[in-house]
Amino acid sequence: MVENAKRSRGLVIAGAIGAVLAVIGIVFWMMQLSGGMVQTGMRNLDSWGLYITMFMFFVGLSAGGLIISSIPNAFGMEGFGGISKVAIWTSICCTVAAIGFVVVDLGQPVRLWELFAYSNLGSPLMWDIIVLAVYLILSIVYLVFYMRYEQGKTSHAAIRVISVIALVCAVLVHSVTAWIFGLQQGHEFWYTALLGPWFVSSALVCGTALVMALCIGLRAAGYLALDQAYIVKMAKMLAAFIAVDLYFFGCDLLTSAFPGGSGAEVVDMLVSGPLAPFFWFEVIGCVIALVVCVVPALRRNGLLVGASVLAILGILCKRVQLLVGGFQIPNIPFANVEGPYAITFGGNGVDAAYGQLVYAPAPIEWVVTLGVLGLAVALLCFGLAYLNLKPASSAQA
């Protein structure tokens, strides 16, 4: 019991640190709103930045938890040793962070209500807002039902139905987020039918990696007991997802490069251009993670956590490539009168502005981002400390 108290004290302290960061983030967000978004690194020709990158990334992270916990329930398979509740909670926290990132990116957040008053149902952004809201509510309902189920208050059939709905919704959330980018014919790099499935596969990679790392960590800290077999099962799943994700990447690169037209420019930008560090980190990191997950001798806890971190960072690098890459190749690359709002690194001619990364975040964006991350950490830790998220009995699905 004493040990238990100490453990949750650790969680509460971590949560409190997160909350402090969140407050600092809010202060800086207010500064961004009052002083103007000119303080960020974003400009007209690279009009989205770190916030939307993180939005994509967190939507992806949130999937894994929900999918890991709902697949076994939905298909009546053997689960992952009672980690369902932790997994669902993780995805709720990630969804909140994702929504937070969209909100801090908006120029006029006080006009948010218009989304409901004047909704243009043809806009992919509108679809995403609807699906995200449904997804968040559904995850919470799922968690509540799961807790009631463990107390014997709900039938297994009910859990199964909710799991299936949650699963469909999780896949939808990723596809729709992909369509925000993938339906824009103006950006060569984004405009591909593969983007939807590819977002789902990347989401599975980083989501599974997050849950696996979290489980190993929580087990080491004594928060929950989990048989190594479940971890191995997760590692194998992670390996499969990474393989699919890399396969999609390969397909996309080949389709872009083969005709040799403007698609080849995209491939150059990734492989040897300004985005190369992010590209190679992703590819090499994911391959290493894959190897660790498939070679039995390497499936040691430390290495598995390392593999998870590599996979998560790899997917983050991919989000950076996607976002910045979309703005890195202008459709009309003609020289213009420049001005303070044109492009992040202007003033030295067209090739100079586009020869480097077109965008880099400004300090205020880092702080606000840290704030949103803090919010997610606070939610996660307080939830783990105060909600009854531990496995009910030793090996229940």
Added chain:
Amino acid sequence: MTHYGMAIDLKRCVACHGCTLACKSANNLPDGVRYNNVLTDGGQYMDTARGTYPNDLYRKYYPVSCQHCENPACVKVCPVGATYKDPETGVVRQDSDKCIGCRMCISACPYTGVRSFNWEEPKYSLDFPVGDYDAPQHVKHTVEKCRFCYQRLAKGQTPACMEVCGAMARHWGDLDDPDSEISQLIATREWEQLLPEMGTKPSVYYLI
């Protein structure tokens, strides 16, 4: 139905940037905001040439603002309908009181740089408003772009850039009326459009 369009004669344009300035003053645009840009299809900087002397050196300019697409990518993606197509005139309009500043339209528009965001509280070099008394409002953290001077059209006038073009490179009119000057020009002159492969069906033609 009216479908306003513009034809710009690239053989006549001398890149004086008069249209850009006429637009800035008629619409009372804040510092750093331009709806119209005269782009140099040449070297690295404005007014630099492409090619090598004496072989194939040339200078070419494209005055570019919103193309008032018949199939506008920006209108489709705006979640609140703050950018919308006027059914009477085909003009793609912008509602600064509605825009939530998500910048979805900026990334959806294939024409690099025609949309601009007010990244801070609009600043003006003069301390009194200029241009049309009913020029559009400029609101911090919202997106703006050329509206074909909608306030002027409503009064039966033509866009400000038309009025000032000293080289008389700009032509304006109803594309739906086969007898209009612009329809005649498009029927008789050779022309090109920007990024036709995007499927946006721009209403701006470049006579070449």
